Amino acid sequence: MRIATLPARIAWRYLWAKKSHSAVSAISIVSVVGVAVATAAIICVLSVFNGFKDILTDTTDLLAPDILVTPARGKTFADADSMTNIIGKIDGVKIAMPAVIDNALALYDSREMPVTLRGIVPKEYSRMTAIDSLFVAGSFFTNDASDREVAVSVGVAQQLGIGAEPDGIFLFAPKREGRVNMANPMNSFLTDSVGISGTFQSLQHDIDENSIICDISIARNLFQYTTEATAIEIETTAPDDLSSTAARIRDRLGASAIVKDRYQQQEANYRMVSIEKWVTFLLLSFILMIASFNIISTLCMLILEKQSSMSTLIAMGMTRRQIGMTFWWESIYVSTAGGVCGVVIGLALSLIQQHFGIIKLSGDPSVMIITAYPVVVEWTDILVAFLPVMIIGLATASISDAYARSRAAKL
Known part of the structure; x- marks a missing residue:
């Protein structure tokens, strides 16, 4: 050397x-x-x-959308269906789907627990995510019965004691308007009874712990919504270039919405x-x-x-x-x-x-x-x-x- x-x-x-x-x-x-x-x-x-x-x-990647749009002010988009149509026409957007995500109470066979109810459009959700492959029992609810069935996470199934052949489950949510009737508190809640199509495991603790997935119509009825949605979930044509599509969505929606790509959703x-x-x-x-x-x-x-x-x-x-x-x-x-x-x-x-x-x-x-x-x-x-x-x-x-x-x- x-x-x-x-x-x-x-x-x-x-x-x-x-x-x-x-x-x-x-x-x-x-x-x-x-x-x-x-x-x-x-x-x-x-x-x-x-x-x-x-x-x-x-x-x-299993359940999170490529891009998530949430309201900048308030809890919901007033006319989410129209906004979904607007977003769907933006270059780079493959699927845009309204979603209603809120807290509810689940009751099954005398057991109860607070849950996060995720109202989605079943056909589009199945195309956007890997939900069909995540079931450990049963399956994703069919199109014919989607408006009367829900899918529960493994955490919900375990805590409520839901078995292989489950009965119906009751969902409760407080009424958005009116006063609480102390003489009969149950009158202050809206109730729905639905079937259980299956149990899924997403490998994400925050979802597996207390989530129930249902048709968006169930969530809207329970929370007294019509065209409202708490979020709009988006699948893009270019998953490797989410920032560009997210930027175009921000430019189109302006200050009325918060737009986060997949990485920003899990920023913490x-x-x-x-x-x-x-x-x-x-x-x-x-x-x-x-x-x-x-x-x-x-x-x-x-x-x-x-x-x-x-x-x-x-x-x-x-x-x-x-x-x-x-x-x-x-x-x-x-x-x-x-x-x-x-x-x-x-x-x-x-x-x-x-x-x-x-x-x-x-x-x-x-x-x-x-x-x-x-x-x-x-x-x-x-x-x-x-x-x-x-x-x-x-x-x-x-x-x-x-x-x-x-x-x-x-x-």
Whole structure:
């Protein structure tokens, strides 16, 4: 290997030369190993967080619309059917569907619980989502009986004790107008009795916990709506370019609506994963910084060991600056060696886990979404992992340079 400068060439020789004290060699190895382990850990952890982010995306894709439109003011769109027709004509919109989503009370066989009632248009909802494939019992309600049947989530089925052959379920919602009759409180509620077509599991906790899906006519009758809707759900012709379609919808609707694409709907969850990822990165970078102290101690011992060589080099005409740069390069070599080894090890471990899933998650596999730690290697993370190695390497190199110059000044 040809190295341009004299200090760099001497440092390269020092790196591979046998040390007179075995302790210096041992600490040098420990320094490289420490940096390598910390770098490998950074790559592995970042890859795991990438995997969890992909799992989050996959699960939200099952039922979440490409774009969700909600009122900017108030709870409902007054004429949602007309607005749906307007949105349906916008370039990039494939399907636009009104939805009524609100809270209700469900009663089944003397058991009751608060639920989130999701009124949708069955045919369009089936085309927009993967609802047909999510049923663990029964099926999505048929078109012939859609206005008198509902689908319940696994959380509702479990809490209400709904079995394989369920009876009808009662739904209650408070009347929007009028006073509460304290003598007969039930007069203040609207009630509907519907059949149960099946039980679904979406793999999203907020939906599986307490959701009931029904035809929009059931929800409108229960909540005393006519043409109103609380949201408009949209499927686009270009799922990979949601931002452009969302922008066109915003321009068309103006300030009357809030338009969110699929990622903005889950913004809090994505932000949480991102924060956890980068906080962990900072913690591991701190561990890497601690590991770099071994590099400083190694170089200090090497400087003391090479004092006689330094005297010879000074006598031959090398300046103190060149002496300092020799150990500056030595620090860079050690840091780079540890960083490169760590990248190779971390990349190898991550790819093995990504393709073979060797490290398993604890728990019952029959009820788990995944059984092994998810890993997705992103090449940008390799650069991110190597960045603190080089920053810390430059810092330790500067310290080594200053110490070597101070020792050379005393010779």
